[in-house]
Amino acid sequence: MKIEKTYSFNEREYEKDGRSIIDGCLFIEKIQEFERDFYCDYPFTPANYLYMHPLSMNILAECYIADEEGDKADEIYGMDSIYDDMEANFNANHKMDLVSSKVLVYAISTAIDDDEPLFLIRDASQRRGSLSLKYISDNKNGGEGDFVEVPIGLVSVGVDSL
Numbered sequence: 440m441k442i443e444k445t446y447s448f449n450e451r452e453y454e455k456d457g458r459s460i461i462d463g464c465l466f467i468e469k470i471q472e473f474e475r476d477f478y479c480d481y482p483f484t485p486a487n488y489l490y491m492h493p494l495s496m497n498i499l500a501e502c503y504i505a506d507e508e509g510d511k512a513d514e515i516y517g518m519d520s521i522y523d524d525m526e527a528n529f530n531a532n533h534k535m536d537l538v539s540s541k542v543l544v545y546a547i548s549t550a551i552d553d554d555e556p557l558f559l560i561r562d563a564s565q566r567r568g569s570l571s572l573k574y575i576s577d578n579k580n581g582g583e584g585d586f587v588e589v590p591i592g593l594v595s596v597g598v599d600s601l
Contacts (some may be wrong), residue, residue, distance in 0.1 A: 440576040442481050446473045447569050450495060457501035467502040470570070471550035477572045478551050485551040486572035491517065493561040495568065503544075516544045517559035 448469060452459050457466045470489065477486045491499070500516040519531075535543075546556035565571060
């Protein structure tokens with residue numbers, strides 16, 4: 440199952456440190472606002488993928504990179520969208536990451552749950568000044584879960600055991 444919602448933002452609103460010249464908020468805070476909106480619309484399926492144009496992804500990177508010049512050159516935020524199959528994308532990007540001198544940042548924490556990843560995808564087909572949040576199910580069975588049948592039986596509870 441896949442759910443997708445696209446949001447727009449003004450790239451020129453953000454300075455080199457990822458901060459908005461209008462309200463002073465970091466770009467990551469804007470993304471978190473979009474995540475909460477997505478979650479309000481689809482409460483049982485929080486976004487787990489963020490798709491952005493590679494140049495737009497640089498604004499997000501600026502929110503995390505320290506002031507030192509060396510840090511920016513050492514990290515790339517978001518894996519490249521190469522295939523339609525996410526597992527193939529992970530494998531291809533992992534192979535590239537092994538031979539690269541740069542660190543590939545695959546994901547950040549979601550706004551909904553700090554322990555859940557929001558995978559970052561650099562997608563050249565994505566329009567600049569927009570991002571798409573998606574919920575993509577890990578389930579490969581066409582939406583039907585791997586259910587384990589649990590036998591249901593009658594349980595007799597005596598007064599003494601209460």
